[in-house]
Each structure stands twice: as structure tokens, then as C-alpha cells.
Amino acid sequence: MMGVIGVIISLLLLMYLAYRGITVLVLAPILALFATIMSEGTSAHIMATYTEIFMKNFAGYCKSYFPIFLLGAIFGKLMDDSGAAKSIAHAIATKLGKDKAILAVVLSCGVLTYGGVSLFVVAFAVFPIATQLFREADIPKRLIPGAIALGSFTFTMTALPGTPQIQNAIPMPFFGTDAYAAPILGIVAGILMCAGGVTWLMYRAKKAAVAGEGYGDHPDENTNDIDTSKLPSFVLAIIPIIIVLVLNYVLGKTYYPSTDxxxxxxxxxxxxxxxxxxxxxxxxxxxxxxTIVTNRNRLKDAKKSVNQGAIGSLLAITNTSSEVGYGNVIQSLAAFAIIQNAILGISSNPLISEAISVNVLAGVTGSASGGMSIALGALGKQYLAMAQANGINPEVLHRIATLACGGFDSLPHNGAVITLLGICGATHKESYKDIGMCSVIIPICTLVIVLILANFGIV
Known part of the structure; x- marks a missing residue:
């Protein structure tokens, strides 16, 4: 029992101290070893646990996913520096107009993140356009973070089949699936999240209008008008995104079709x-x-963009790898057997058990990818065996895992939420209610609906 308490305290400390700004690179090994001592007592082998469990699994995660983090960061940086991201956002905003400012911001973020651009690049690229649209439509600025979160943290990150975001890549090795797993469930979930979030934000905007609240006075706002003459055309800007989606689909479905x-x-x-x-x-x-070839005249220094993207990927992959190492240390403890039985005992249905475990761990770690990696690393084999015994398609396990990681991950301590608020110059008090509704409440409600559909055999 003492071991279980130690694991719980360790998880709570991880959540609290990460929220207080201490890096997971330091927290994860220390708190993993703390849980080990609490569970094993004097028989704990601290150094062996650190080097042979924590670091071994840290390295294993890097081996599997570093290329995705690296290439995704480089691609996002190039899309940003070439002006392609701004071109796409500006074209969508212009087409829809200020009367549909909220939808324009959501779709701009959605197109970019669905194409593989990181949510941080998207936030920086879209925010100046969002301020212009919201100011012209006289919609409160405090709703901008919610609109960006809806387009970046939700349906394109976890739901739509084919999304190249890391959250959709993590389940692949566990279940032998590809990025287009369970397409019907993914499309339904994407529509529900997008429609639900846009409806909520429009309701909030109308409520503010009735109360006489407009865009507001923001003297510290520092946004510059976009010089569209220097941006690539929308067609040229969108082609790299189409390449990612189409080529990923073709290769994923036909790779080595007849080769030994x-x-x-x-x-x-x-x-x-x-x-x-x-x-x-x-x-x-x-x-x-x-992107490099077609924007060679717009990229001031392609080498610098590639280097900055590559360097920027390192913190993301090492943070997530640390959380995976932490999770595997917890999994190795005798006390984890009690926790595992409790999780699996929640329901004999592997889909429900998976949804709960992934969501809770994503909330505790404040990371969608970290929470899912810990859950699947610890219980992925059991979920796959349970699914096969019950005739459940592994693709459904994949899609439920991705949807589940995009719920409690966006609690107030989440790093992406804090960064987004910083980019927008907003506070939790001003904007988190809308972020939480769009990226926590609505996705969780959507997950429940998808679980019901999945149990009727829909894939």
C-alpha cells in the first residue's frame, strides 16, 4: 500500500512542480526514483533503475519518434519563415471575411496543423491575423486563445485520420496501424469537436455583444500588418501540406505491396x-x-531555418522521452500491479479502460503525447490482447487512444496552454474558460460519443 501512495504522490508532484515551471527533464528521473524508494524500500536499486529502466526507455522512445519530432519541427519552421503559413491563414481569413472571424481563425489553424505544422508555429502565424479579424468584427480579444486552441489542440491533433501530428503517430508501433486508422470514427469526432467548439465561441461572442463588450482597448498589443506582397500564393503554400497528407496515405496503404x-x-x-x-x-x-526549392527566394537563410527547426525539436523530444522513462519506471514497480489491476478493472471493455487511463495520465503529466506514451507503454500489450479476444479492430484502439490524449491534457498547467496565452497576451482568468470548453470539455464529450459508436462496430 505504501508503494501505491508513493506512486500517487510522485504523480501529483510531477503535475504541480511542472506547473510551477520546473523542467520535466529534471523532475521525471527524480520523481521516478522517489516512487521507487517508496515502493521498494531498502531493496531499491536506484542506479540500476535509472540507467537500465529510465534511460533505456528514454532512448527507446527517441529511437522510435525522434525523426517525426525533428522533421515536423523543420517543416513547421520552413512554413513559417517562407511565409507559407501566413499565406494560408490570410487566404482563408480573406475568403470568409470578418463576419466569420471565429470560423476563419479555427479553419486557418486547422489546415496548418492538419498539414503537420506545429501548434506553436501556427499560434505565432495566425495570431496577428486573428487580432485584425476580431478587431474589425468587434469580437473580444479574450476569445482568440480559445479559437486558436480549437483549431490547433483538438480535431486536427487527435481526430482527423492522416494527421501527421505526433499524437497520431505514437499508437502505430503498439497496434500495427497507420495514420489513417479508424477513418469513420476520426471524421465523426473531428466534425463534433469543430462544430461544438465553433458553436460555443460564437455563443460567447454574441453574449459579449449583447453586453456591449467589443474587442477592447489593448495598448500593449504589438502586432504588425502583414505584407501580402511578400507571401507565396495560396496554391504554392498549400502544396506541401497536400504532399504530406497524400503521400503519407499512399505509402501507408501500399508500402512494399509485393516486396519480400x-x-x-x-x-x-x-x-x-x-x-x-x-x-x-x-x-x-x-x-x-x-518547400525549400519553391521558396528559395523567400527564405532568407534556408540553412538557418533548418538548423533552428532541428534545435527546437530537441526540447520537445527529450521532455516526452523523460515522461516515457518515468512511466516505465513506475510500470516496473511491484505497486504498479495494484494500479494496473485497478485501471483494467474499471471495465472489461479495453476501449473504455484505455480511454480513461490515457486521459488521466495526459492530465497528470500535462502532455497529450507524454500521457499516451506512458499509458500505452504500460498497458498497450494488454489492451491489444483484450481487443483481439473481443474481436475489436486494433485501428479502433489507435483512434480511441489519440482522442483520449486530447482531453485532460489541456488543463491549466499544460505547457502549450501557457505558451498560447503568452503569445496572445492573455491570462488564465480572461481566456481559460473558453480554452477549457473547446479543448477539454467538448473533446471529452466527443470521446464518449465515439466510444458508443465504436462499440457498435463502427471503424
Whole structure:
């Protein structure tokens, strides 16, 4: 029992101290070893636990997903520096007009994140356009973070099939799936999240209008008008995104269709486990090369953009790898058997159990990718075995995992939420209610609906 208490205290400290600004790179190993001592007592082998469990799994996660983090960050940086991201956002905003300012911001973010651009790049690219649209429509500025969160943190991150975001890549090795797993469930979930979030934000805007609240006076606002003459055309800007989505689909469905892949046994793997990752890597590389070649005159220094993107990916991958190492240390403890039985005992249905465990751990860690990685690393094999025993398609496990990681992850201590508020110059008090509704409440309600549909055999 003492071990279980130690694990719980460790998790709570991870959440609290991360919220207080201490890096997970330091917290994760310290708190993992704290839980080990609490669970194992004097028999705890601290150094062996650190080097042979924490660091071994840290390295294993890097090996599997570093290319996605690296290429995604480079692609996002190039889309930003070339002006392609701003071109897409500006074109959508212009087409829809100020009367549909909220929808324009949501769709701009959605198109960019669905194409593989990181949510941080999207927030920086879209915010100046959002301020212009909201000011012209006299919609309170405090609603901008909610609109950006809806377009970046929700349906394009976890729901829509084919999204190259890391949250959609993590389940692939566990379940032998690709980025387009459970397409019907994903599309339904995406529509529900987008429609629900836009409806909420429009309701909030109308309520503010009735109360006489407009855009507001923001003397410290520092946004510059966009010089569209220096931006690439919308068609040229959107092609790299189309490349990522289409090539990823084609490769994921047809990769080595008639070629002997038995050689993979020598590497200790099988095509089904790596095909999804390989397809995504190739797609991003092609999109990166296309972006550099077609924007060589707009990119002031392509080498610098690539280098900055690569360096920027390091913190993201090491943070998530630390959380994975932490999760695997917890999994190795005797006390975890009690926690595991409690989680699996919540429901004999692996979909429900998976949804709860992923959501809770994403909330505790404040990270969608980190929470899902911990949950699947600890229980992925059990969920797959339970699903196969119940005739459940592994693609459904994939989609439920991605949807579940996008719920409690966006609680107030989430790093992306804090960064978004900083970019927009807003506070939790002003804007978190709308962020929370769009990226926590509505996604969780959507997850419940999808679980019901999945239990009727819809894939």
C-alpha cells in the first residue's frame, strides 16, 4: 500500500512542480526514483533503475519518434519563415471575411496543423491575423486563445485520420496501424469537436455583444500588418501540406505491396510495426525539400531555418522521452500491479479502460503525447490482447487512444496552454474558460460519443 501512495504522490508532484515551471527533464528521473524508494524500500536499486529502466526507455522512445519530432519541427519552421503559413491563414481569413472571424481563425489553424505544422508555429502565424479579424468584427480579444486552441489542440491533433501530428503517430508501433486508422470514427469526432467548439465561441461572442463588450482597448498589443506582397500564393503554400497528407496515405496503404520484407526479422521488427512511421518520415522529407526549392527566394537563410527547426525539436523530444522513462519506471514497480489491476478493472471493455487511463495520465503529466506514451507503454500489450479476444479492430484502439490524449491534457498547467496565452497576451482568468470548453470539455464529450459508436462496430 505504501508503494501505491508513493506512486500517487510522485504523480501529483510531477503535475504541480511542472506547473510551477520546473523542467520535466529534471523532475521525471527524480520523481521516478522517489516512487521507487517508496515502493521498494531498502531493496531499491536506484542506479540500476535509472540507467537500465529510465534511460533505456528514454532512448527507446527517441529511437522510435525522434525523426517525426525533428522533421515536423523543420517543416513547421520552413512554413513559417517562407511565409507559407501566413499565406494560408490570410487566404482563408480573406475568403470568409470578418463576419466569420471565429470560423476563419479555427479553419486557418486547422489546415496548418492538419498539414503537420506545429501548434506553436501556427499560434505565432495566425495570431496577428486573428487580432485584425476580431478587431474589425468587434469580437473580444479574450476569445482568440480559445479559437486558436480549437483549431490547433483538438480535431486536427487527435481526430482527423492522416494527421501527421505526433499524437497520431505514437499508437502505430503498439497496434500495427497507420495514420489513417479508424477513418469513420476520426471524421465523426473531428466534425463534433469543430462544430461544438465553433458553436460555443460564437455563443460567447454574441453574449459579449449583447453586453456591449467589443474587442477592447489593448495598448500593449504589438502586432504588425502583414505584407501580402511578400507571401507565396495560396496554391504554392498549400502544396506541401497536400504532399504530406497524400503521400503519407499512399505509402501507408501500399508500402512494399509485393516486396519480400522478411529481412526485417533481422532487425527484430515487422513491416506492420514500422510502415506508419516510415510513411510519415518520407512524406515530411519530400514536403521539406519541396518547400525549400519553391521558396528559395523567400527564405532568407534556408540553412538557418533548418538548423533552428532541428534545435527546437530537441526540447520537445527529450521532455516526452523523460515522461516515457518515468512511466516505465513506475510500470516496473511491484505497486504498479495494484494500479494496473485497478485501471483494467474499471471495465472489461479495453476501449473504455484505455480511454480513461490515457486521459488521466495526459492530465497528470500535462502532455497529450507524454500521457499516451506512458499509458500505452504500460498497458498497450494488454489492451491489444483484450481487443483481439473481443474481436475489436486494433485501428479502433489507435483512434480511441489519440482522442483520449486530447482531453485532460489541456488543463491549466499544460505547457502549450501557457505558451498560447503568452503569445496572445492573455491570462488564465480572461481566456481559460473558453480554452477549457473547446479543448477539454467538448473533446471529452466527443470521446464518449465515439466510444458508443465504436462499440457498435463502427471503424
Amino acid at each position: 520484407t522478411s529481412y526485417l526479422k533481422d532487425y527484430g521488427t515487422a513491416l506492420g510495426k514500422v510502415k506508419g512511421i516510415w510513411s510519415l518520415i518520407i512524406s515530411l522529407v519530400v514536403a521539406i525539400v519541396f
